[in-house]
Amino acid sequence: MAGVVLENLSWKKLIILGVFLLLLLLTFFLIGGLIAPAPSNVIYITGTKCIANRTHLDHDKWFIPRGHNEMCDQIWSFDDERVEKEIITASQIVFSFWIPHPKEGGQLKMYRWFQTLLGVLTLDIKYDPKNPVTDKAKLQLDARIGYRGADDDPKDWKLLAQSLEERQLDCAMDEAIEGYHYKCDILQLFELGSVHYDYYLVNIRLPTFDNSDVNAGIGVLEDLHLVVIHQNGGFTKVWLSMKTVLFPMILALLIWYWRRITQLERPPSLLEKTLFVLGIALSLLNLPMEWLTCWLYLPFMLLVGDIRQGIFYAVLLSFWLIFAGEHLMDQVERNKLVMYWKHLSAVGFGCLCLFIFEICERGIQLTDPFFSVWVTDVGANLALTFIVLAGVAACSYFLFLCYMIFKVFRNISAKKSALPQMSKARKKYYMGLIYRFRFLMALTLVCAALTVIFFIISQVSEGQWKWGDDGIHLEYTSAFFTGVYGMWNVYVFGLLCLYAPSHKVITVTEDTDQSQEETVQLTHIPSEASALASDSQPMETSALHPSEGSILQGFMSKQAAD
Template sequence: MAGAIIENMSTKKLVIVGVILLLFQVLSFLVGGLFAPSPTTAIHYVATKCVDVRKHNQQSKWFMPWGPHQCEKIRDFSEAMAMRIQANDIVFAVHIPLPNKEMSPWFQFMLVILQFDIAFNLNNQIAEDGAMVTIDVGLAYRDDILSEWTEIAHSRELRKLSCNFTAPKKPENEGRHYDCDLMPFLELGSVAHKYYLVNIRLPVNERKRVNVGIGEIKDIQLVGIHQNGGFTKVWFAMKTFLTPSILIIMVWYWRRITLMTRPPVLLEKMIFALGISMTFINIPVEWFSVGFNWTWMLLFGDIRQGIFYTMLLSFWIIFCGEHMMDQAERNRFAVYWKQVGPIVFGSFCLFIFDMCERGVQLKNPFYSIWASDVGTELAMAFIIVAGICACLYFLFLCFMVFQVFRNISGKRSSLPAMSRARRLHYEGLIFRFKFLMLVTLACAAMTVIFFIISQVNEGHWHWDEHTVQVNSAFFTGIYGMWNLYVFAIMFLYAPSHKRYGDEQSNGKSSVVRRYPRKRPSASRSTASKRRSR
């Protein structure tokens, strides 16, 4: 019998392939759970208050909080008032990383969150309508402790204070601190240097209402988040191992397609396109980021992941649609435009949203779409809508799988009229397709869960809630699941080598049409079975 490997492979061999893929799936979870550390590390910093004794050309000097050339420091603002030091002459300095530590390109990215420590003062309260803080900030780097600092970026940013004072605003509660939300501050797409220095000024101009009504700021705290080097090495090794495996099966699959006398059908083209998108996301170009300062790697990674998501979600729709054997039209991409169109449009919207933040951060790492009310509302709306759309997509996919099951079950009514051997053969095919559909549904559920969690995890500082801890095992397990699923689909739906019959020559592969419309004669059926053996 001509057809795909899933139709012609013996049950024993199919079980062996399934067990091997299952073992690799378990291994992908174990790699992250046993060998890789947690994906990210958060380090807490408290800014040092330095005094700028220079009155001219202030931007030419960087203020170090410690070390041989450390700045002149004060402990608090009361000391500054006693020394008649103005607020404009105070610089908050933070050295990243902590003393006797070094940053590494293996950290891949650096995200810095800012929080103000503001004390309650009856004569200097935070404005009720929400105060805006003007931050004059500079970022510099160096690769050894003796060289001069080199500026990366300098910007003047606005951040909205969102603070809550739980106690009554009475004189006896003066000195107690507000509960202030975290603020987005800095994001770098690569960590190419060993040392970074952040200098923050809070300029005050009462006439222009700059930094007026922001309360009595005591300290500035930063939280630096970067990817763990150990996790990066495990992740790179996994990508390096999986890239040739998917590339080889993809070349093998397309070679089998081209050996047929008919052109490839829609499902076969979609499977090949899925393999290309998986290879694109697999290629470990991140290795180059270890030696080069490629700040665009975060944006490039988002684009690659977006292309794969679009291809995978579209494939599942067409995969289920092509298995509906009573559907009037098949093997035409235009039939699925109503289902695939919203997927492409949603992916394009997410791309525009990503470009609005990470695209701008390529020039100004202090920019954040979360900094303004409009940007925050827009970002929150995108995350919520994306989560709702992902859930609706999964429900629609479940409905399509249910239709496929109902369609296949309806075909079973014709099985008793067949011979025993032929009936057992088609019952085996029905079981295989149902099992594959359930596996597809499970992969879709895990993908949707991973997408929602990754979106919430990326914006968890802005939600001001506890983060869902996404551990290394989940990352490597889902990534391994994608690769194994694509590998299995290309292997099982490749044309069988046993025979390329007339059905393929006419462009009516059994991948698309599972059951013959006309019962073959007994002699022809017997001869066909002998050839397939």
């Protein structure tokens, strides 16, 4: 890559740009920390115990926990005397959950801003020595989800999904004492990629049969709680506004960048193309297509969002590789994607693994919200395999990257010692390369470090429960999300600005043409080559780069001929 804006920018302008980007970054953090609420919220609903008809069990009926006429026949607890009197059996019990619950005397409504709905079950299983939880007990759930608009008839619930699911119970107890609750792992129930309707109704039965093991050995169930996690509407609003502002900004910059490249006389280099692709991937991520969910029913938005994020990270990782490769300064002609196939295949393979996993989990959830690969043993093993493979790919990627960066630094130190002897043009060329590389390294490291730090802070602050929040209340998790998202935007923004080809190309020697490079080296400064050879001998003799070696050989033969 020839001269870029970064090299030709005065310190003053660079500082102004840096301060501007830093302020932008700070704004993103503060937006998340002060304006946005926590990214997600929990609705905790304890199941209402409705009673179905004993003979035909009302399998197609909706059991509604509240309402004047439509309220189901219910009992407060299983100790109710009605249970014995009316011989109510376990198969008759329907746990009913109306999402969301009432508040301040009125029924709340779900908002389309909530984006996603994730339902998990927690169980209150009482220890009873006569009826304990057996090893590897399985819970069979006959679950249905219905929906209804606020203005619809109160009885008019429509079916969204229905399934007979099995979940592995994982319950433990420190000390078996009668009356205590088991500590049971939460069970995933469903995941919806879109919150399009006002109300949701979940009906769950735990069927039992006299002559089968279904739902035997699950202990004494006292209560079933449905914990519904949704994205906060306020957070979605802030998030979408951010995207809406960032999208045109990055897009405009991208257009400016591409025009710069097309104005060049030479075809664009690989690095320039990669940077452009990175910009496109970011714009794709920024594209605020979630606005559509305000009007349309788009359950695939969750999947699309994940894929967009995956694409961005894949391109970012590839960009780092190619950037390091293009700054190796070992005179090997790369500039072609094929040269990086080994390194990039690690990225590609890892992404493919995650993509397959994603399609299996969230793709299938589009048709069956109750599905999860984790609930069956085969599925869990398969999913784990893909994740481990992706992990291996990530590890090999980082090894590749670290090795390349190490090589770049070794070459830099070699080149640096040779710098004083170089011609002005060559010196400028190498110094530019070194400067560019160091600048990006520093920027990337800062961004990566900040990501990790904020991730840790948000995780720690999530785990702690603060009592009585006085003073300024910072929402760490939101700040983490908006901040990190903003940071990578700022990062790409900075790269597009600073690594765009500069107009101020004057010097002749900044041509990347290799043969010309060699002639420059051979004709102008014979002393430099020998200095280079002697300086870098101890560490470079073994790993002498073929091109450099050939230069030396050429130089020797030329001298001999002379």
